[in-house]
Amino acid sequence: MGKRLVVVGSQWGDEGKGKITDYLAEKADVVVRSQGGNNAGHTIKFNNRKFALHLIPSGIFNPKIINIMGNGMVINPFALLEELEMLKNEGIKDYNLYISNRAHIVLPHHIELDALYETIKGADAVGTTKKGIGPAYMDKVSRVGVRISDLINPESLRKRLKINVDSARVILEANNQTIENFEDLYNNLIEIGQIIKPYITDTSVLLNNLIEDGKNILFEGAQGSMLCVDHGTYPYVTSSSPTAAAVPLNSGISPYLITDVIGVTKAYTTRVGAGVFPTEFEDEIAKTIRKIGNEYGTTTRRPRRIGWLDLVVLKHVKRINGLNNLAIMLLDVLTGIEELKVCVSYNLDGKEIDYIPADYFEYERCKPNYISLPGWNEDITKISSFDELPKNCKNYLKTIEDILKTKVTIVSVGPDRKQTVTLKNIF
Numbered sequence: 430m431g432k433r434l435v436v437v438g439s440q441w442g443d444e445g446k447g448k449i450t451d452y453l454a455e456k457a458d459v460v461v462r463s464q465g466g467n468n469a470g471h472t473i474k475f476n477n478r479k480f481a482l483h484l485i486p487s488g489i490f491n492p493k494i495i496n497i498m499g500n501g502m503v504i505n506p507f508a509l510l511e512e513l514e515m516l517k518n519e520g521i522k523d524y525n526l527y528i529s530n531r532a533h534i535v536l537p538h539h540i541e542l543d544a545l546y547e548t549i550k551g552a553d554a555v556g557t558t559k560k561g562i563g564p565a566y567m568d569k570v571s572r573v574g575v576r577i578s579d580l581i582n583p584e585s586l587r588k589r590l591k592i593n594v595d596s597a598r599v600i601l602e603a604n605n606q607t608i609e610n611f612e613d614l615y616n617n618l619i620e621i622g623q624i625i626k627p628y629i630t631d632t633s634v635l636l637n638n639l640i641e642d643g644k645n646i647l648f649e650g651a652q653g654s655m656l657c658v659d660h661g662t663y664p665y666v667t668s669s670s671p672t673a674a675a676v677p678l679n680s681g682i683s684p685y686l687i688t689d690v691i692g693v694t695k696a697y698t699t700r701v702g703a704g705v706f707p708t709e710f711e712d713e714i715a716k717t718i719r720k721i722g723n724e725y726g727t728t729t730r731r732p733r734r735i736g737w738l739d740l741v742v743l744k745h746v747k748r749i750n751g752l753n754n755l756a757i758m759l760l761d762v763l764t765g766i767e768e769l770k771v772c773v774s775y776n777l778d779g780k781e782i783d784y785i786p787a788d789y790f791e792y793e794r795c796k797p798n799y800i801s802l803p804g805w806n807e808d809i810t811k812i813s814s815f816d817e818l819p820k821n822c823k824n825y826l827k828t829i830e831d832i833l834k835t836k837v838t839i840v841s842v843g844p845d846r847k848q849t850v851t852l853k854n855i856f
Contacts, residue, residue: 430643431458431640431642431643431644431645431646432645432646432688432689432855432856433640433645433646433648433682433686433687433688433689434453434457434645434646434647434648434688434689434690434691434855434856435648435650435673435676435687435689435690435691435750436449436450436453436647436648436649436650436691436693437650437653437654437671437672437673437690437691437692437693437746437750437752438650438651438652438653438654438656438671438692438693438694439653439654439692439693439694439742439743439746439747439750439752439755440653440654440655440694440695440698440699440700440739440742440743440746441653441655441656441662441698441699441700441701441704441706442469442652442653442655442656442671442700442701443653443699443701443724443726443733444653444693444694444695444758445693445695445756445758445759445841446471446649446650446651446693447470447471447472447473447482447487447649448472448473448474448758448841448844448846448849449691449693449756449758449839449841450471450486450487450488450647450649450650451471451473451487451488451490451846452839452846452849453647453691453855453856454487454488454491454494454647455491456645456854456856457488457494457645457646457647457856458493458494458495458639458644458645458646459488459494459495459496459497459636459639459644459645459646459647460486460487460488460489460494460495460496460497460647460648460649461486461496461497461499461636461646461647461648461649461676461680462484462485462486462496462497462498462499462502462648462649462651463499463500463501463502463648463675463676463679463680464499464501464502464651464669464670464671464675464679465502465503465562465651465652465667465669465671466483466484466502466503466504466505466508466535466560466561466562466565467483467484467504467505467508467512467535467560467562468483468557468558468560468562468652468667469483469651469652470482470483470726471483471487471649471651473487473490474844474845474846478519480519482512483508483512484498484502484504484505484508484509484512485498485509485512485513485516485526486498486526486649487649488647489516489521489524489526490521490524491524492523492524492525494524494525495525495527495635495639495644496524496525496526496527497527497528497529497632497635497636497680498526498527498528498529498532498632499529499532499632499636499679499680499681500529500531500532500632500633500679500680500681501532501669501675501678501679501680502529502532502533502679503532503533503534503535503562503565503566503569503668503669504528504532504533504534504535504577505534505535505560505561506534506535506580506618506621506622506625507537507617507621508535508560509621509625510621510624510625513625526628527628527629527630527632527635528577528625528628528629528630528632529577529629529630529631529632529633529681530576530577530578530629530630530631530632531576531577531578531631531632531633531681532576532577533565533566533568533569533574533575533576533577534565534574534575534576534577534579534580534618535560535561535562535565536561536565536575536593536594536597536614537561537609537614538561538564538594538597538601538608538609539561539562539564539565539568539597540559540560540561541561541597541601541606541608542561542564542597542600542601543557543559543560543561543562543563543564544559545600545601545604545606546563546564547559553664554703555664555665555666555702555703555704556665556701556702556703556704557702558729562667562668562669563668564597565668566668566669567668568593568596571596573589573592573593573596574589574593575589575590575593575618576589577625577629578629580618580619580621580622580625580626580629581622581623581626581629583619586615586618586619586622587615590611590614590615590618591611594608594609594611594614632680632681633680633681633682634681636680636681636682637681637682640682640686645856648673648676648680648687650671650693651671652667652669652671653671654671654672654692654745654746654749654750655742655745655746656671657670657671657672657675657749658670660672660745660749662704662705662785662789662792663789664789665702665703665704665705665789666704672749672750673687673690673750673751674749674750674751689753689754689855690750690751690752690753690754691752691753691754691755691756691838691839691855692743692746692747692750692752692754692755692756692835693756693758694738694743694755694756694757694758695722695738695757695758695759696738696757696758696759696760696762696763696825697718697722697735697736697737697738697759697762697763698735698736698737698738698739698742699722699724699733699734699735699736700733700734700736701726701729701731701733701734702731705789705792705793705795706734706736707736707739707741707772707775707792707795707796707797708736708737708738708739708770708772708797709734709735709736710735710736710737711734711735714766715735717765717766718735718762718763719732719733719735721762722759722762737769737770737771737772737797737799738769738770738771738772738829739772739797740771740772740773740829740832740833741772741773741774741775741783741784741785741797742785743829743833744783744784744832744833745784745785747833747835752835753835753836754835754836754838754839754853754855755829755830755833755835755836755837755838755839756837756838756839756840756841757826757829757837757839757840757841758841759841760809760822760825760826760840760841760842761808761809761810761841761842761843761848763804763805763825764804764805764806764807764808764809765804765806766804767803767804768801768802768803768804769801769802769803769804769825770799770800770801770802771799771800771801771802771825771828771829772797772798772799773798773799773800773832774797774798775795775796775797775798776795776796776797776798777791777794777795777796778794781798782795800828802821802824802825802828803821803824804821805819805820805821805822807819807822809822809842810842810843810848811842811848812842812850813850814850815840815850815852818840818850826840836852836853837852838851838852838853838855839851839852840852
C-alpha cells in the first residue's frame with residue numbers, strides 16, 4: 430500500500446515547501462495541491478534552472494507524475510493560462526495535469542474587491558497579495574461562486590456568472606467603482622473553458638482510485654499553518670486552512686487515509702505582510718539573512734520580515750497538524766552568525782507561556798524568551814550526510830528535536846534539490 434504524505438508549512442509561509450515537494454516528488458506517483466490560489470508561490474530550482482509556480486502542483490516537471498488541483502482551491506483561469514503558457518515556453522510540454530470540476534474560480538472583480546476591502550480596513554489592512562483570493566472564498570461560502578465545471582457548461586456559466594457579477598456590482602458601484610462587461614467576461618471564460626477542458630475531471634474519484642491502486646501520494650502545502658483562517662494569527666491570515674487537517678476536505682478523501690505529515694520550517698523565521706511576529710528583529714544580521722536567503726516573496730517580491738526560530742510557533746503547528754517529521758530549510762543561511770537565538774517560550778504580562786493566545790492583542794504583547802546557541806563558520810552547502818555537519822550545526826538541529834519531540838528527517842543546505850540531506854526515507 431502506498432503512502433499519503435502531507436507537506437505543510439510550519440511558519441507564516443515561504444518556508445521552502447516547493448523545494449521539499451519537488452525533492453519528495455521524485456518518489457511520488459501523484460502530487461496534489463488542495464487549497465489557496467495564485468496568492469501562493471513555489472520557487473523550484475534544478476539543473477541551473479529556476480521556475481516560479483503559483484497554481485500548478487510542483488510535480489509538473491516530471492512527466493511520470495500525476496498532478497491534481499483539488500476542489501479546495503480557488504483558481505484564477507487567466508492566471509492558469511499564463512502558467513500553462515510559461516511551461517510551454519520553457520519547453521515543459523510532457524505532463525499529467527487534472528483540475529477539480531468542483532474548484533471555484535477567481536474573477537477579475539474579485540481582485541478589485543480584494544483591494545477595496547484592504548482600503549476600507551485602513552491601518553488594520555491584512556496585507557493580502559490582492560489576488561482576489563479572499564473575495565472568491567467569500568463567494569464560495571455565500572453560495573454565489575462560479576466553479577470550474579461551469580466553464581465547460583455555457584448555460585450553467587451564464588446563470589452562475591450573472592448572480593456573481595450582480596452581487597459584486599452592488600458593492601463596487603456603491604464605492605464608485607465599475608465592474609467588467611458581463612458578455613466580454615462570459616465569452617472569455619467560455620474560451621478558457623475549452624482550452625482547459627481536457628484537464629477537468631472529478632479529482633476526488635481519480636484520487637481515491639489512485640489510492641486504491643497503492644500509489645504514493647504527496648499533498649503539497651501552500652502558505653503556512655500560521656496563516657490558517659482558524660488556527661493562525663487571525664485576522665492576519667489567509668482565506669483557507671493550509672493544515673494537514675484540511676487536506677481531506679479539500680481533496681475529497683477520507684481523513685484516515687493520511688499516513689504522514691512533514692512540517693517544513695526555515696532554520697529561522699520569516700513573514701510577509703502585516704501581523705504579529707514575536708521574534709522579529711531588524712539589524713545587520715537580519716539584513717544578511719535576507720540577502721543570503723533571498724528573502725523576497727515569490728509572488729509579490731516584497732521583502733520578508735526576519736526573525737529568530739520560534740519553537741512556540743512550531744509546537745502550535747505540530748499540535749494542529751500532527752507533525753511526525755520535520756524538514757529544516759535554509760540551514761546554510763545561518764553560517765557565519767556567531768550567536769544563534771531560539772525562542773522557547775513567551776512572556777505575556779509577566780507570565781511565562783508556551784502557547785499562542787487566541788486573542789490577537791494578547792499575542793501582540795508576547796515577548797520571546799530565548800536560549801542562545803553557538804553558531805558555525807564551516808561551509809555546509811556541499812555536504813551530503815548528517816555526519817558531515819559541523820558540531821554546532823548538529824547541536825542546533827538536536828535542540829529543535831529535543832524541544833519539539835519530533836524528528837528532523839530532511840535538512841536543506843542550499844537551493845538546489847541536490848543540496849538536500851535525508852535522514853529518513855519517508856516514501
